[in-house]
Amino acid sequence: MTLLGDSAPDVNTLRDFLQDALPDYMVPAAFVTLDVMPLTPNGKVDRKALPAPEAARPELATAFTAPRDEKEQILAGIWAQLLGIDDIGVHDSFFELGGDSILSIQVVARANQAGLRLNARHIFQHPTIAELAAVSGTGPTIQAEQGIVVGDLPLTPIQHWFFEQNLSEAHHWNQSVMLSVTMPLDVGLMETAVSHLITHHDAFRLQFNQTDSGWQQVNADLPEVVPFSHVDLSDVVVGEETAVLQTHANRLQASLDLHNGPLMHVAYFTFGANKPGRLLILVHHLAMDGVSWGILLEDLQLAYQQLANNQPVQLPPKTTSFRHWAQRLTELAQSEALQDEVAWWTAVSTLTPLPRDIDTPAANTEASADSITVGLTQAETEALLREVPDVYRTEINDILLTALAQALSQWTGNSAVRIHLEGHGREDLFEEVDLSRTVGWFTSLYPVQLDLTGITQPGAAIMSVKEQLRQLPQRGIGYGLLRYLSTDPATQTAMQAIPHPEVSFNYLGQMGQGMNDDSPLSMAPEARGMERSPQARRTHLLEIDGSIGDGRLEMAWTFSRNSHSRNTIIQVAEQFIDALRNLITHCQSPESGGVTLSDVSDFGWEQNDLDDILSAIDDLEL
Template sequence: RTDTPDNIRLVAYIVPTTTPAPTVTELRDFLAKTLPAYMIPAAFVTLEQMPLMPNSKINRTALPAPDHSRPELAATFIAPQTEKEQHLADIWQSVLGLEEVGIHDDFFELGGDSILSIQVIARANEKGLHLTPRQFFEGSTIGQLAAAATDAPRIQAEQGVVTGPLPLTPIQHWFFEQDFPQQHHWNQAMLFALAQPLQPELLETAVSHLIQHHDALRLRFNNTGGVWQQYNAGLSEIIPVTRIDLSNLDADAQKTAVSHHAAIQQTTLDLKTGPLLRIVTFDCGDTQPDRLLIAVHHLAIDGVSWRILLEDLQTAYAQLQNQMAVSLPPKTTSYQQWAERLLRYAASPEAIADLSVWQQMAKAAIRPLPRDFTTTHMPSEATSQEIVVSLNATETEALLRDVPATYRTEINDVLLTALARTMHTWTHSPTLLVDMEGHGRSQLFEDVDLSRTVGWFTTVYPIALTLSGSNNPGSELKQIKEQLRRIPDHGIGYGILRYLGPETAVKTQLANIPQAEISFNYLGQFQQAPAASDTLTIAPESRGSDRSLDGTRQYLLDVSGGIHQGQLHITWIYSPDMHQPATIKRLANNFINALRDIITHCQEPETSGATPSDFPMAQLDQKKLDKLMAKMARRK
């Protein structure tokens, strides 16, 4: 069924012939004996009788939609008891798309991930429940979080306009290190279809409030003597909103014109004088809905920031439309303060303590990735092609709701296990060096809150993923999970030491770690993002290139994934100068098949287990822990 664009799933309708009727668990277990996991319905609806048409065939349109009920979990459902618990339950239900959650339900077993947890923290703060990312991962149930939440904010963020110089962050150092040929054209952008035309004067006013509220949108960059510096500019009377009238064109001509103008507008950002933000409305008259292009230089935005920016744009515009004063949620820690704290932290003993983790990466035995064609240089961005593969809605729901509880995993554990298995088959090497991208908002400091801060926080760090060759999905999933858990603070320390540390020898050592030839980035779930609203929907036209095509590719393969409209989509970007399309298609399909193997394994009866990182104080390796768990199971 497709009841909404964000909810696509396989549904079973049952008319019981026995009393009592079979439970959902009994039905699932019965079907599991004859069907593969991805064919087992995601929802079961019990009816007194099937709705029929006059010809006695089932009237499919009359079948009722299943509700968004809580999935079956090991934890017994207990409803919220306190006001704090109810506030958190309301937020979880909104973010996860569920009708009810219990206070002992685990957020990640319900399908949550670290990116969605940031949204929960931000919304909780707005309700006066102040939480940190660390608290979220230490206790990921409503009961635990309600007990940990405080009424007073843990940080005091500057609520005014932040101006003045600030250090470059690690990811910004990385950007300028690449020496891209057209640095002003390296953006993130979105093109929307509008449910209703926007009033130009209200849009300009709303955008001016965004620029005032989110300081990173006012960043400026100068190169002095070969050294890049940045500062927060003050407010400007110039609002970067442009209107293009296409109302005299037919639909096909409008489509061409939108793509043409969008491509041009993406090249108009200026690192030195600004703006770093460009907003363009396309007036399509009565032919079709108007279009809205938002382009922001990547130096000022990342994936998490988009959720904040779009939400605030819609909030500000709606308030102005209703003749209300614009009131956005309180600001969290400024990008300026974050950059300054990172620079100070880089010289601390805590930062240096992580060095040994990264030194191990240099010792890994890494084979170059196979190539179909040999060239002496990396191809340009202009040659980039992509192949997209997907799980269906039922498989995606199983990935989010069934898999995490089996071995207490997060989605990155599962996706990277599938990637490691795929690449092992291709390279015949047990170890794969990957550059991992993360959202970079891990809590290093107790007095910092980044849940509503716009900026480029992304972390990029190398990790060597090694498989033992067992060819067992469960065993390999546990191996990769443990290797990821050994990376402190989700890898943020690598960039800090690599670019901000005071010791030149350390910087040189980290710079000499072998360059990964493949990158991986999980972008999160987008069905609950503000873009998936009644106001803004993704437009079908091309928005032009986000980056200059004159630049050089950084990796042979870029693998990224996200969940859109209830399905996991994995994009493989490559250059035909290096690989034939058939090669990448085969890799992409092998990845999806490896993912299905893991899902099926985790859905098998009696499949469960723990890994050493689940019990850090016990100091057990996997073998000893497995023996202990087996012994405890026998006693039961």
């Protein structure tokens, strides 16, 4: 922008002007005033010589704007807690600071508890604190059932998928955490705290029964016995504590009852005076997902602390029940609008099998599972979270999946790869629904094909994968609705014919947000026991699960020793990390950056229109 006159307008004036002319996501987060533009010898803008916005902030104080009122202060505090950043300006973008769709759910939950009334759509449409504060309270007031929810409810798509696997020991398929307890807990108070969780979160009381027409679920009333146990291991011989702990953990992991519930158990292990205890929390996957863990841990700590302080237990208000969500999904699956997606999902129905190391592989069971973990350094993770997203206007998933597509293509020799992609599933589909503090299994699972044919450069790969993911209708949630909930015979036949990919990918986001800074609980080093039955058939040949903890990205690659050698998976995983590092390095280079169609969707352009405009800008001489 060239300014006429002796003085430059202030940043707020510039921002207001651009907001009237551009979509929100194209308005710059910072502005830099220069006397002249640095030029290359041939008269074009020398982008490498342009100063970074951060370097300009001392001269342009308004480029960083501190919170100006109570709403902005509340939001800045929430962002700081979740993102781990102290100084957040009201014009900083949530996603450019490392935020993702999973963290956005937690922002909504905490903002609503503070009385600001936001929904997930607000954060995507208004990703700065200033914009969020302005729209807070403008959405509908959502009234959720605050009492105990009981009665029948339909299965959701992910629950249908689970029972479709026909597992031999379906009751033994859990998620769990093992926590270290730095101070003694009152056993009676902890048991009471667990009882409040069972009362408050209806999903823990789900029960499942198989009938002639298939599996049915019901929200049961309160159980007669609280699913809590205290295990005293103080008499165990020194040096054998870990082995004994694992024996008890394995027993508890196999103890859940789908038919009679409840679907969770909390066990407190003590080892004698002056020794840290352990708290094992396990929940059947049918009632739990990654987002729910933050809610569970937060509420368990809150309930226990209130009881310890002789206060009545008062947990945050419930949001929309899992039962209501399941009912609304069933209705949505019959809509005409959703039927339009069938052609999209069935367009690619072929599946090329993964290479195997063993000619006649044995059963792909949990007993045969092995895992290796690769990751980034803290500095590399910081760059992935803070520097990379702004370059191509991407989410973390876009970059991870680009690296994965490159690694799998190199391994398989196919430029197009198919992946079962997991999403959090808590999509903003209905005006009257708020799932930000609802416990349950909401995951969406859908196939994606990522095609890098003819693409060798990192920037082109990022933009291609980004656009392929943006073309997914409704972030993929329609696939499960059509496959499992549609009552149209033709739709059922078409969707059931789509083969399941052999690779699954799940990025869980930044972990640990459910733990208070002053909490006596922290993640323990011991294993949690066998979360799944050793006899159970694994659902994929290769499972890739990523998360960020303690400032580092880690990616776990789980495979079957009956199909692949450990060296093969190590090689592919290292190719993935090398590709990811290459993408990060590219995004830090001056020549990186680009605009794709999804960035300018409001204008209705085609790709060739955008290419012509960008080419003209690139050739611009000043």
